[in-house]
Amino acid sequence: MIDNVDLSLVDWSRAQFALTAMYHWLFVPLTLGLSFIVAFMETLYVKTGNPEWKRITKFWMTLFGINFAIGVATGIILEFEFGTNWSNYSWFVGDIFGAPLAIEGIMAFFLESTFIAVMFFGWNKVSPKFHLTSTWLVAIGANLSALWILVANAWMQYPVGMHFNPDSARNEMINFWDVLFSPMAVFKFLHTISSGFTMASIFVVGISAWFLLKKRDILFAKRSIIVAAVFGLISALFTATTGDSSARFVAQKQPMKFAAFEGLYDGSHGASLLAFGVISNQPKASGNYLPDIKIRVEIPNLLSYLAYLDLNAYVPGINNLINGDEKIGLLSAQEKINRGKVARNVLKAYKEAKEQKDLAVADVLRTQFDDPKFQANYFKYFGYGFLNDVNSLVPNVPLTFYSFHIMVILGFYFIIFFVYMLILAFKDNLENKRKFLKLAVWTLPLPYIAEQAGWVLAEVGRQPWVIQDYLPTVAAVSQIEASAVQITFWLFAIVFTALAIAEVSIMIKQIKLGPKEGGE
Amino acid sequence: MKNLLKNIFHLYYDGFRNMTLGKKLWVIILIKLFVMFVILKLFFFHDFLKDKFGTDKERSNYVIERLTR
Incomplete structure (x- = not known):
């Protein structure tokens, strides 16, 4: 069969999927983490009644809204690609992939779409406690959405809970709980969301450091740093722990990937x-x-x-x-x-x-x-x-090896970074450490690199498999023209680059405006 | 019940009316959804098996053929 497959079609289909997934993942982890940071800040506002916390909450909520709006629905393109470019794969996986994605769609729609409206429109319309509940539900909903996608991805790396039907050429789910609670899914979910929490914490710390460097909104910046650095340190430690557990499981179930990275x-x-x-x-x-x-x-x-x-x-x-x-x-x-x-x-x-x-x-x-x-x-x-x-x-050993090592080195750097940041914050000595504040601003892109390196490791490292041991990537593609995939590759590159530029420019403008007085 | 529906309506109505940055974000969302669902989905991303075959049986046969050739 491999002899009959146009390898440029496989390569372009892979490149297109990688491009869309990597761009999609520029937005998702920040949404996952920032939603919780905003929920923590609003909890402090509701607990203390201090309007400064409302001001802080609303500023970060605005940045969350920008990231959410630009990133929302970018993952749908991946589902388009399954049907068009990867039809053999889509058919072969059957309802195992469909069920988690359907649950994700329903949860994302009802939880996020309903409560995000209360979060942004409801400040003076609902009680503070109801508003806070909505903010928490948005955070939980966003992270639960990620759960289902990651369960589907984990199944591809470690297929369990299914039986292949030779009449329909489809895998049929025989145990939903095996799919949901496979160690691969659990570790992947915990590792991925905690890395998103770490990224969002660095985002908040980095931007707050910029405010301190500019000697603007000092109280806002210091309080933001404390919340984000505490959350970031816990998350970074948890990311390291779950990464270690995940690697141990990979050593048993995907030994070639383990040996490569x-x-x-x-x-x-x-x-x-x-x-x-x-x-x-x-x-x-x-x-x-x-x-x-x-x-x-x-x-x-x-x-x-x-x-x-x-x-x-x-x-x-x-x-x-x-x-x-x-x-x-x-x-x-x-x-x-x-x-x-x-x-x-x-x-x-x-x-x-x-x-x-x-x-x-x-x-x-x-x-x-x-x-x-x-x-x-x-x-x-x-x-x-x-x-x-x-x-x-x-698999490609150098690419897998370096991706893994870049991810791990940055992960340890983030732990040290948060520890030092917290020491300075509790000594109330942040403003005097201008070099470290500059470092905090320059640290902002690093979690993005770590996130992308993690996915390169996960997806390149498992090659040649699209479903570990059951379906190689070359057998998963549709028989379509490679040129058609090339056209959409460049279309996506243009659309996503425009979105990324829009996000960065709107964010920068909003950050420069700073938090509004009185949180209004 | 009537009041609840009225409140929900006003939450959205006033929310959308008073948006500032949100208006720009909604424009981006709508353009993005148009590009995705009208241009990309309609012209470029046909479901390969659904377009090519009318029944699941035909789709199964095709995939088995691909998997065993």
């Missing part, structure tokens, strides 16, 4: 963590990926501990996953490809027997297909049957 070519017991390295792809004729790591800083045994909480645990590298290791029951990539081809052939024979109305043969094949042993030993590797070259199972 850790830059581990040859696995071992007591594997070292490559904390820093300059790495490049070096496929070798022998089939082994020899690492070309020019500079390496390693911490002995740490990778084994991080992956399995055991300093001497065995962690397979890229070469081990390709070549297999009988001693530890690791199947070679070639064996998985062979088993995948058996599964595809059974599906093909079943389809042909049905077409020829040979019901006896069709019955036998269907029984074989549904046999748990066949499912566990052959259908489990269905996606491998589309591949011919074992090397196609290795």
Whole structure:
């Protein structure tokens, strides 16, 4: 099948999806985090009755509104792309993808759309407590919307709770709770929303630092910094913890991705963590990926501990996953490809027997297909049957490796940043630390880089799969013209760039205006 | 009940009337939705399987064909 697929179509479809997802993700995390920060600030206003908190709340609520308005519905384009560019995939995933997306649509519409109106229009129309409740519901609604999207994404990385129906060529959900509460979904959700909280906190701290540098609205800026830095520190610590748990699960369920983002070519017991390295792809004729790591800083045994909480645990590298290791029951990539081809052939024979109305043969094949042993030993590797070259199972190692390390380094920087910010804030010494305030302003773009790096790691690192082990990306595309995808790629690039420019310019204008007196 | 509906109406009516920055944001939202749903969806983003086949059975057959060829 792969031989029949236009690879430029696959590449353009991937590029288009990456472009739209990355632009969409410029807006979403700020919405997730800023909604909670605004809710905290309004809670302080309702608790204390101090109008300064109302003024603070309304300023950040305005920036939340700008980001929400510009970003809203940008994710719908991804759903358009599923139907047009990824029709095989859309059909194959069946209701597993549809159900979470439908719940997300309903929740987003009812929770966010209803209460966001009260949030913006209701200041003098409803009681302070009702208004506060609406603000909290907007925050909870926005984050619950993210839950369903992330559940769908997690299922693609770790498909559970489903059964493939060979008659309809669709996966059918057999256990909703397995899909919703899979560790991949739980970790992904917690890690993603907490990273959004961190981003929003840096956004608030960075802009407040600008006010302090300009010697404007000092009380507003200091109070904003304290709320955001406390929330940011808790969120950044939580992001690190959930990231660690997430990586441990990836080590078990997506070992090739794990090996790629850790830059581990040859696995071992007591594997070292490559904390820093300059790495490049070096496929070798022998089939082994020899690492070309020019500079390496390693911490002995740490990778084994991080992956399995055991300093001497065995962690397979890229070469081990390709070549297999009988001693530890690791199947070679070639064996998985062979088993995948058996599964595809059974599906093909079943389809042909049905077409020829040979019901006896069709019955036998269907029984074989549904046999748990066949499912566990052959259908489990269905996606491998589309591949011919074992090397196609290795993702882009340098891109995955650097994305992971950039994300982690920035994550630790954010923790130190918030700690120092809080020390200065509680000593009431912020205004005198102008260099640090400037650093806070320049830190503002960094969480955006960390967020994008995280998604590059998640999505590039799982290649060649669109659904782990079941469907490779090349088999998921629609048979459409690559030129059509190119046109919409550039259209999206223009539309989204215009939106990003609009957001930044409206935000800057609004920030320069500053909070209004009396919070009106 | 009548008062509640009246209050809800006024919440939206007064809210939209008194918008300042919000008006600009609504213009952006409406342009964006027009581009997405009228231009992109109508001219570029047809549902491939829905357009090509009339029934789910035909769609299933096509996808199985693609998955097994």
